[in-house]
Amino acid sequence: MATIKLFHFIGKTYSNGESPILLRVTHQRKTKYIALGYSCLPTQWNKDKNRLRKNYPNYKSKNRVLSTLEERAESVLDEFTKLDKPFTFQSFEDRFTNITKSCTVYDFFDIRINEALKTNTKGTYKQTKNALYKFAPNKKLMFADIDYQFLKKFETHLLGNGLSGGGVHFYMRTLRAIINEAINRDYFQRELYPFSNQFNKNGYSISHLKSVASPRALSEADMERIKNFPLEDHPTLKKCVQYFLFSYYSRGMNFTDMAQLRWTDIYNDRIKYTRSKTSGNFNIKVSPPLQEILDYFKSEYTYTGFVFPVLSDFHQSESQIKYRVRKCLKQYNGQLKEVADILKINIPLTSYVARHTYATTLKRKGIDTAVISEGLGHQDISTTKAYLQQFETETIDKADEVL
Missing domain, CATH: 1.10.150 (DNA polymerase; domain 1)
Incomplete structure (x- = not known):
């Protein structure tokens, strides 16, 4: 019956001085060599053990690979015996290389x-x-x-x-x-x-x-500052502040979903949309603060079917939409930094802070975590708890003050 053995073929040398490691198959005094995709220097090969020496980089892992290939070759030989198939070098190679197809x-x-x-x-x-x-x-x-x-x-x-x-x-x-x-x-x-x-x-x-959630929620005082931001003194930041407030009042809607929100998604005093990240469906009541923001954008930007001036009918493909949203989000977050500087808000102010602040504000007002979780559209309440971690820590700190 045929036999197999790993073999360092020094008869062929590459430009880096290495020679290929081959699988030598012998049957009825005839021999065939099959390339395994590995090579090494003569000083890196142990002839007695037919394995790489310690001076070969990552020799342990590579030797495990060689052992696996050797075992697979043995298993292929066993198949010929068990199935009583006639052995040929071609049939062996076809079976062996099919198992170990090469692809970088x-x-x-x-x-x-x-x-x-x-x-x-x-x-x-x-x-x-x-x-x-x-x-x-x-x-x-x-x-x-x-x-x-x-x-x-x-x-x-x-x-x-x-x-x-x-x-x-x-x-x-x-x-x-x-x-x-x-x-x-x-x-x-x-x-x-x-x-x-x-x-x-x-x-x-x-x-x-896994990212340990480090949510940043605004204090009630900081949130009031944003609600009362002096827009007349900083008109270029009005759109940015309105975006932030809309997200806050709409259960923390993220910017990607805001960008794709259409006027047809708002009817019967409800905002209905599907969150792009989780495919969850949302049905949000249009509160007075939300209506005020919507009225502003409807009066200022009427040239498109989108609520916010991010996308237009020009943006058709997925890549066009993604690029445009990313570009506008970068600009939006840059303007939020300006808002934070003007209002002396110490935490890094980003679009996502609106979402965290929405959740934390509800918790401060005694809303159950399960209800907040549903409002955010979380599939796992542990995610909501991570959002509220800062609030829980502040509450415990105040409790400690009575000691």
């Missing part, structure tokens, strides 16, 4: 980018690919090169470049999805899966990277 990490990213139907998904894959390439600029990076140590170093690299835990979590989550799909398509061995799961308890976990 970056090539597979390109495959997924081209397959993605949504612009957001394409953007996510592109961002992650670019971030990974800055860390590992090796176009021939293979999935087998990504192990626990690789991921930890990638994490350190991202944090060192100023990303928050949430930012790192975003890239790691996307990379994990790419690897999962690569496994489904036989581009990567499931046994080498580097992330933590029920079968690999010691794998790399992304749970510690």
Whole structure:
């Protein structure tokens, strides 16, 4: 019966001095070599053990890969015996290479980018690919090169470049999805899966990277300052202040949803829309403060079917909408910094502060957390509790003062 063995073929030398590591298959005194995609210097190969030496970078993880390939070759040989199939080099190679199809990490990213139907998904894959390439600029990076140590170093690299835990979590989550799909398509061995799961308890976990919510809610006094902002002294900031107040009065509607809100979404004194982030449906009563803001925008901007002057009928494609919203949001947040400076508000004022302030204001007024959670459209009440963490801390601090 045929036999297999890992073999360092020094008969061929690359320009960097390395020689390929091959799988040698022997049957009836005939031999066939199958390339495995790895190479090393003669001094990095242990002939006795047929494995890489310690002086090879990440030798442990690479040896695990070689062991896996060797085991798969053995399993293919076993199939011929169990099924009583006649052995041929071609049939062995076809079966072996079908299991271990070769595709670089970056090539597979390109495959997924081209397959993605949504612009957001394409953007996510592109961002992650670019971030990974800055860390590992090796176009021939293979999935087998990504192990626990690789991921930890990638994490350190991202944090060192100023990303928050949430930012790192975003890239790691996307990379994990790419690897999962690569496994489904036989581009990567499931046994080498580097992330933590029920079968690999010691794998790399992304749970510690989840952003710890650090909500920033305005105090009642600061919120009153914004409500009474001296618009006549700062007319260029009027639209910005109105945006913020609209979000506050509309249960913390985010800017993306505000930008896409149409006048046809407002009828019978209700605002009805679907939140883009969660696909949750909202039905909000138009309160007097909201009506005042709506009246302002209706009188000032009547050239489009949108409530707010962000999008127009020109913005048709998903990419056009995304780019325009992002550009306007950046301008909006920049103006909010001016508002904060004028009003001497100490916390960083952004569009999202309106959402946190809405939730915290309701809590201050005794509204149950479950009701606030429903108003925000949270699927998990723990998310709402994170929003209210600052309020809970302030309440406990005041309680401590009686000691």
